[in-house]
Amino acid sequence: MIEVDRLGRTFKVRGTVTHAVQDLSFGIEAGEFVGCLGPNGAGKSTTIKMLTGILAPTSGRLRVAGLDPSRRRTALAREIGVVFGQRTTLWWDLPLKDSFELVRLLYKVDRGVFRRRLDELCALLDIGDFLTTPVRQLSLGQRMQGDITAALLHDPPILILDEPTIGLDVVSKAGVRDFLRRLNAENGTTILLTTHDLGDIERLCRRVMLIDHGRLAFDGTVAGLRAIVPGEDSIEEVVTHLYLSSRRSPRTPPPRPAQDPPSVTA
Numbered sequence: 001m002i003e004v005d006r007l008g009r010t011f012k013v014r015g016t017v018t019h020a021v022q023d024l025s026f027g028i029e030a031g032e033f034v035g036c037l038g039p040n041g042a043g044k045s046t047t048i049k050m051l052t053g054i055l056a057p058t059s060g061r062l063r064v065a066g067l068d069p070s071r072r073r074t075a076l077a078r079e080i081g082v083v084f085g086q087r088t089t090l091w092w093d094l095p096l097k098d099s100f101e102l103v104r105l106l107y108k109v110d111r112g113v114f115r116r117r118l119d120e121l122c123a124l125l126d127i128g129d130f131l132t133t134p135v136r137q138l139s140l141g142q143r144m145q146g147d148i149t150a151a152l153l154h155d156p157p158i159l160i161l162d163e164p165t166i167g168l169d170v171v172s173k174a175g176v177r178d179f180l181r182r183l184n185a186e187n188g189t190t191i192l193l194t195t196h197d198l199g200d201i202e203r204l205c206r207r208v209m210l211i212d213h214g215r216l217a218f219d220g221t222v223a224g225l226r227a228i229v230p231g232e233d234s235i236e237e238v239v240t241h242l243y244l245s246s247r248r249s250p251r252t253p254p255p256r257p258a259q260d261p262p263s264v265t266a
């Protein structure tokens with residue numbers, strides 16, 4: 001579903017070069033639920049932007065649903081749903097339902113199919129009460145439910161989310177997580193999300209990737225991630241340890257785990 005091979009993205013701003021993503025390689029199969037962690041500035045959002053075609057890579061190769069994202073954005077849009085936790089894709093001044101209608105027109109979704117899909121998503125995400133509310137008047141949690149609905153109206157096989165639970169209270173977070181879990185388990189939707197919330201990783205993801213300084217520092221199970229620090233059971237402590245060692249010696253990759261996760265690159 002997703003193939004990333006030696007991907008790189010460099011930014012040059014006023015003579016300063018930033019290697020936001022470097023030599024990044026991984027693959028994601030259909031039906032996987034993958035979480036992506038990494039300290040601030042690690043390159044997660046840049047990776048997501050390349051996967052969704054917003055940014056073109058400066059090196060390497062990637063395919064999403066068999067397509068080169070930055071060259072085939074229109075075709076790709078049918079295959080993926082995208083949610084940015086920090087930015088809405090909805091129309092600020094329009095009622096939520098009008099935003100959905102615009103999405104329907106953009107994606108050329110048949111009216112009957114759209115109706116059924118919207119009814120399903122309304123029930124699952126519990127958004128029926130604020131369909132007529134302008135987006136600017138929605139709470140963050142309601143807006144996120146709206147953004148997730150909009151991303152799924154065309155029923156894409158792949159959902160990519162950049163920090164979908166940021167700023168949500170515990171109940172809203174639980175609702176979003178429950179929905180994503182069901183979407184993956186019952187619909188078989190392939191999901192990739194970035195997050196700083198380790199609860200998202202522990203509760204949702206069978207596989208976790210850790211990006212550090214633009215490189216893949218870990219790719220394996222949550223148990224494999226825990227095993228990096230022998231005797232430490234708390235994933236939060238393990239991740240804190242990794243981020244701190246990364247700050248102390250920015251070019252030093254994190255230590256290998258005590259027991260083998262499915263794959264580790266460092």
Ligand SMILES: Nc1ncnc2c1ncn2[C@@H]1O[C@H](COP(=O)(O)OP(=O)(O)OP(=O)(O)O)[C@@H](O)[C@H]1O
Nearest residue numbers: 011013018020038039040041042043044045046047
């Ligand atoms: N458009 C841009 N122009 C210049 N530099 C950029 C641009 N976008 C990202 N960067 C730089 O690339 C690096 C990676 O940024 P990115 O936003 O991908 O990190 P991130 O892992 O998503 O961080 P966070 O968790 O804080 O959101 C950072 O050093 C950032 O300053």
